[in-house]
Amino acid sequence: MIRYALTRGAxxxxxxxxxxxxxxxxxxxxxxxxxxxxxxTQADRQTVEALRESLGLDKPLLAQYTDWIGGVMRGxxxxxxxxxxxxxxELVEKSRVTVPLGLMALTIxxxxxxxxxxxxxxxxxxxxxxxxxxxxxTLAAVPVxxxxxxxxxxxxxxxxxxxxxxxxxxGWATPGRAFESLLLPAxxxxxxxxxxxxxxxxxxxxxxxxxxxxxxxxxxxxTRRQALIRHGIPAVGLSIVTVLGVQVAGIVVGSVxxxxxxxxxxxxxxxxxxxxTRDLVKVQSELLVLTGFVLIIGFIxxxxxxxxxxxxxxxxx
Amino acid sequence: MSASPARRSIGFAALGLLAVGxxxxxxxxxxxEQEPTASAAPDPDATLTVGLVLEPTxxxxxxxxxxxxxxILVDNIxxxxxxxxxxxxxxxxxxxxxxxxxxxxxxxxxLNEGVTFHDGTALTSADVVASYEAVKADASIQGNADxxxxxxxxxxxxxxxxxxxxxxxxxxxxTLTGPAGLVFKNGDTTDLKTAENGTGPFVLDRWAKGxxxxxxxxxxxxxxxxxxxxxVFQYIPDFTAGVNAxxxxxxxxxxxxxxxxxxxxEDTGDFTITTGRTTDKATLAFNGSKxxxxxxxxxxxxxxxxxxxxxxxxxxxxxxxxxxxxxLDPGYEDLSDVAPYDPTKAKExxxxxxxxxxxxxxxxxxxxxxTAAQVLVSDYAKVGVSLEVKRVExxxxxxxVYTNHDYDLSFVLHVEPRDFANFxxxxxxFGYDNPEVQDLYEKSQTEIDPDKSAELLKKAARIVxxxxxxxxxxxxxxxxxxxxxxxxxxxxxxxxxxDLAGVTKSAE
Numbered sequence: 001m002i003r004y005a006l007t008r009g010a011x012x013x014x015x016x017x018x019x020x021x022x023x024x025x026x027x028x029x030x031x032x033x034x035x036x037x038x039x040x041t042q043a044d045r046q047t048v049e050a051l052r053e054s055l056g057l058d059k060p061l062l063a064q065y066t067d068w069i070g071g072v073m074r075g076x077x078x079x080x081x082x083x084x085x086x087x088x089x090e091l092v093e094k095s096r097v098t099v100p101l102g103l104m105a106l107t108i109x110x111x112x113x114x115x116x117x118x119x120x121x122x123x124x125x126x127x128x129x130x131x132x133x134x135x136x137x138t139l140a141a142v143p144v145x146x147x148x149x150x151x152x153x154x155x156x157x158x159x160x161x162x163x164x165x166x167x168x169x170x171g172w173a174t175p176g177r178a179f180e181s182l183l184l185p186a187x188x189x190x191x192x193x194x195x196x197x198x199x200x201x202x203x204x205x206x207x208x209x210x211x212x213x214x215x216x217x218x219x220x221x222x223t224r225r226q227a228l229i230r231h232g233i234p235a236v237g238l239s240i241v242t243v244l245g246v247q248v249a250g251i252v253v254g255s256v257x258x259x260x261x262x263x264x265x266x267x268x269x270x271x272x273x274x275x276x277t278r279d280l281v282k283v284q285s286e287l288l289v290l291t292g293f294v295l296i297i298g299f300i301x302x303x304x305x306x307x308x309x310x311x312x313x314x315x316x317x
Numbered sequence: 318m319s320a321s322p323a324r325r326s327i328g329f330a331a332l333g334l335l336a337v338g339x340x341x342x343x344x345x346x347x348x349x350e351q352e353p354t355a356s357a358a359p360d361p362d363a364t365l366t367v368g369l370v371l372e373p374t375x376x377x378x379x380x381x382x383x384x385x386x387x388x389i390l391v392d393n394i395x396x397x398x399x400x401x402x403x404x405x406x407x408x409x410x411x412x413x414x415x416x417x418x419x420x421x422x423x424x425x426x427x428l429n430e431g432v433t434f435h436d437g438t439a440l441t442s443a444d445v446v447a448s449y450e451a452v453k454a455d456a457s458i459q460g461n462a463d464x465x466x467x468x469x470x471x472x473x474x475x476x477x478x479x480x481x482x483x484x485x486x487x488x489x490x491x492t493l494t495g496p497a498g499l500v501f502k503n504g505d506t507t508d509l510k511t512a513e514n515g516t517g518p519f520v521l522d523r524w525a526k527g528x529x530x531x532x533x534x535x536x537x538x539x540x541x542x543x544x545x546x547x548x549v550f551q552y553i554p555d556f557t558a559g560v561n562a563x564x565x566x567x568x569x570x571x572x573x574x575x576x577x578x579x580x581x582x583e584d585t586g587d588f589t590i591t592t593g594r595t596t597d598k599a600t601l602a603f604n605g606s607k608x609x610x611x612x613x614x615x616x617x618x619x620x621x622x623x624x625x626x627x628x629x630x631x632x633x634x635x636x637x638x639x640x641x642x643x644x645l646d647p648g649y650e651d652l653s654d655v656a657p658y659d660p661t662k663a664k665e666x667x668x669x670x671x672x673x674x675x676x677x678x679x680x681x682x683x684x685x686x687x688t689a690a691q692v693l694v695s696d697y698a699k700v701g702v703s704l705e706v707k708r709v710e711x712x713x714x715x716x717x718v719y720t721n722h723d724y725d726l727s728f729v730l731h732v733e734p735r736d737f738a739n740f741x742x743x744x745x746x747f748g749y750d751n752p753e754v755q756d757l758y759e760k761s762q763t764e765i766d767p768d769k770s771a772e773l774l775k776k777a778a779r780i781v782x783x784x785x786x787x788x789x790x791x792x793x794x795x796x797x798x799x800x801x802x803x804x805x806x807x808x809x810x811x812x813x814x815x816d817l818a819g820v821t822k823s824a825e
Contacts, residue, residue, distance in 0.1 A: 031713040032710070032711075032712025032713045032716040033716070036716065036720065038380060038381050039382060040381075040383060041382070041715075041731070041733075042733060042736065043382065047461065051457050082374045082375055084375060084508060084511060085375075085510070085526070093526075094527070164565075165553075165558045166558075169531075169549065265525065265527040269527055270526075270527055276712075278712045
């Protein structure tokens, strides 16, 4: 187990390093720089050059990369070239919107996926099961931004129950309002992700139904449905954990779009704004943190899997 | 977003089902009760919430350009010796008075008494000297180039500042109304990017990046105290979202209302809409240093082909402008005779220049609406010019167009007042090089009599327009909506200055 964890950990670190290089290089293809943006359209070349130098933008790429990654390794995510604020501190501040949004979206996704997925498996071959399958297929295919706009039309415009955009200025000091303003965005991501997850739960449940231990249980006198619910579903749980890891990445990506649509001051919107202003040191660190987050979730999922699933351990054995 | 009708209707049905669930959830959080109307008297401690579009990138007004920063900081947080009125006049601020010597070379300012920085330190002439010395010495400070003719900045006593120029500069006082003229505490260690230490009637309370900036009244202000307790600038980058926020009562004031959305606000009867003048020049730049735009006939044709009246109509606000100087700046003249709408003549000119068919590219920053570009595409198609619209992010525009001059046509709203100098600078991205204009501009700047100076500018502006150095699609107007509770909110030029000291909000 320890050997597995170490190997898997080394892979994680290598993954992070490779990502950092890719992130750094791909951002360099953008035309324009932050010095020119700060100086504005009335500035002469001298002013722009002076600014560029003071921001370190005139240094060779390798030096810029090592400066950045060296700082990250020491736990310093850098400071924004534009605002002079600490990137780490701003990430923490913005995560107060994005993390609850993600958790709410995940909860909604699970609330949709697990009961409806199992139900649709149980009802396989009947009208209800087919209807659920079609609904899942359809919803999973809906672009997040379109789903968001539909929800805004229904709940904010027609019914006027929920705010269409924004986050209270007082933040979580007014928890009711903060929760309200995250509800529509979380529903948007949750429905789309939930529909995707639901298809997975359905097929995993059906697979479990065909397993020996379920059949054995059925042979002992339980109905097929009882056997599936008592013994099959717990086994499905493990595979759901794996898919959830992937799902988290989907939620992170979804939040970039959704925060834009709902003008939520979260990590996604910060990222878009920073790319727009070419605050590249900041964008680099933000992307690295997000990538790291997804990679670490994958790492944890693998470790859990390894620890729980006897078959994997046996293979290693 | 290309869902088929069938898929869409299934989606609707499913969303309907989910609606039921959300109803149950939303029922848990009661809506806040509306306070009954008490009186209409101004509440000195009221909070005014103002919706704005463009958020500043940082608060360092000394090093960072941009209207978003000037708009909220100048006069509210920071002050200069002089300031601008709404119609671009100049008036005293930190100075009680100023005198300009007859030769136009010496400016003497007398400072107000009792001015303090927000940290409590008293302002003296030494602070002014240090602030202006820095502008002169440091190329990275905004306005450094405008201080090129400053010979010396001295303080004969604690209340007097004397500035000597090497040659008269008609624009110098106006320069002092901008960021270059703001006064900072000598030797201050405040990090200006995130904090402030000005002398204005408001202090910075909090900046929630990506969302809002809050100012509180500064109670020890040297002049008349602000008539409002707190101001929140709420940044809403999307025009429709801004109107929604005004409609749901989040905002007291919405600036930069999209003209096409005005009716939504008007229909409620809760909002008053004001139309303000600006110095925004919607400039269609021609890359005059590159064929075929180096041919004046092509440039003239491109101006004659545009139906400016119809364009203003389509934009929904503003007025036509046929030269580089807008109405609020000295030297303005109606130049509509230079390029009246005449597609037939435009066609002839293009034919004469050997370009019966012409392909051009229009580079436009992506945050501008699509209306102007659409009108241009259709107007130009009528005279045989096919226009490819290239929408780019602003930094890309800065690099391609502004720095590398790599473009055919470009559209940008030049918002700065008195920026005629750009047409007297052959290195500017317009690439317009006319020694006569440069000479006239130079003379207008060194001319001591303001009226004569304006005459010279007028002459230069006419030449620029007759050379068809660029086209000026319109002079922008800015629409502001406010509720009945708000009064005294400025109307004109608010995209460069929102002086909030005299704004009141009544307790509803």
